[in-house]
Amino acid sequence: MNRIIKYVIIDILKNKIVVAYTIMLAVLSWSAFSLEDSSTKGMLTLLNIILLTVPLVSILFTTIYIYNSAEFIELLLSQPIARKKIWFSLFIGLSMSFIVSFIIGAGIPLLIYAPINTGVMMLLLGVIISVVFISIAFLSSITTRDKAKGIGMSIMLWLYFCLLFDGIVLFLLFQFSDYPIEKIMVIITALSPVDLARILILLHLDVSAMLGYTGAIFKDFFGTTLGFLISLCLLCLWFIVPYWISLVRFRKKDL
Numbered sequence: 001m002n003r004i005i006k007y008v009i010i011d012i013l014k015n016k017i018v019v020a021y022t023i024m025l026a027v028l029s030w031s032a033f034s035l036e037d038s039s040t041k042g043m044l045t046l047l048n049i050i051l052l053t054v055p056l057v058s059i060l061f062t063t064i065y066i067y068n069s070a071e072f073i074e075l076l077l078s079q080p081i082a083r084k085k086i087w088f089s090l091f092i093g094l095s096m097s098f099i100v101s102f103i104i105g106a107g108i109p110l111l112i113y114a115p116i117n118t119g120v121m122m123l124l125l126g127v128i129i130s131v132v133f134i135s136i137a138f139l140s141s142i143t144t145r146d147k148a149k150g151i152g153m154s155i156m157l158w159l160y161f162c163l164l165f166d167g168i169v170l171f172l173l174f175q176f177s178d179y180p181i182e183k184i185m186v187i188i189t190a191l192s193p194v195d196l197a198r199i200l201i202l203l204h205l206d207v208s209a210m211l212g213y214t215g216a217i218f219k220d221f222f223g224t225t226l227g228f229l230i231s232l233c234l235l236c237l238w239f240i241v242p243y244w245i246s247l248v249r250f251r252k253k254d255l
Contacts, residue, residue: 004076004085004086004089004090004093005089005092005093005096006093007093008089008090008092008093008094008097009093009096009097012065012093012094012097012098013097013100013101017057017061018061018097018098018101021057021061021101021105022101022104022105023105024053024105025053025054025101025102025104025105025106026104026105026106026108026109028046028049028053028106029046029049029105029106029108029109029110030109032045032046032049032109033046033109033112033113033114039113039114039115040205042113042114043110043114043118043119043122043201043205044205046106046110046122047122047198047201047202050106050122050126050129051129051162051194051197051198052162054102054126054129054130054133055129055132055133055158055161055162055194056158056162058098058129058130058133058134058137059133059134059136059137059140059154059155059157059158060137060151060154060155060158061098061137062094062133062134062137062138062141063137063140063141063150063151063154064147064151065094066090066137066138066141066142067141067147067150067151069090073086073090083250083251084247084251087138087246087247087250087251088247090138091134091135091138091243094134095130095131095134098130098131098134099127099130099131102123102126102127102130103123103127106123106126107123107126110122110123111123117204118201118204118205121200121201121204122201122204125197125200125201125235128193128197128232128235128236128239129193129194129197129235131239132193132235132238132239132242133158134239135238135239135240135242135243135246136154136157136239136242137154138242138243138246139242139243139245139246139249140153140154140157141154141246142246142249142250142253143249161192161193161194162194165191165192165194165195166195169185169188169189169195172185172188173185190231190234193234193235193238196231196234196235197235200228200231
């Protein structure tokens with residue numbers, strides 16, 4: 001299993017797309033801090049970049065990589081290796097590769113310019129978001145044999161979590177503005193890993209006042225130690241559950 005993980009990591013880190021992704025993150029991160037007059041503004045700029053770019057590249061690259069590795073996976077299946085180990089090795093290899101890319105690209109400027117607690121927080125959430133969308137990509141790629149459908153499904157999931165979900169939340173807030181639904185919004189937020197990460201960072205930057213009364217509700221829950229731990233657990237479930245479902249399908253799928 002270690003050999004498979006090592007092969008996948010080396011193969012991905014040498015990929016031109018991943019190298020370009022790392023360089024792009026580095027350029028955007030250094031620029032965000034260099035052009036803004038305060039670290040808080042730089043982090044807010046970088047946050048928007050991370051929450052759009054990282055999920056898109058993670059889910060698209062992983063989906064395409066799994067489809068392109070179909071022959072390699074079939075070769076591994078012909079060996080006396082359990083399917084569980086093969087799928088887990090691919091997942092760990094892809095996750096570690098993207099974690100390394102993210103740390104090199106965005107982690108270094110974050111740790112240099114941002115306050116240590118906030119920088120580590122954003123770095124941690126960026127890593128988790130990468131793994132979450134890699135896990136979702138595993139589920140998309142194992143759901144259908146058609147490469148075009150798999151990629152299309154991944155793009156739609158990215159659009160939903162990164163763009164459409166916010167629109168749905170705003171629609172609900174406007175439609176039910178006369179009712180006390182702020183506490184319900186806390187529960188709805190848990191349905192999107194991107195929104196969970198965004199709120200945790202905004203609260204850590206102490207700009208929750210921008211969100212009004214809803215921000216106060218979020219701060220009362222997510223701002224506490226218990227709320228933070230629950231949020232991290234929910235984010236972890238966002239990559240554990242899709243991966244587990246994909247593993248069950250992979251073990252039963254006739255390749």
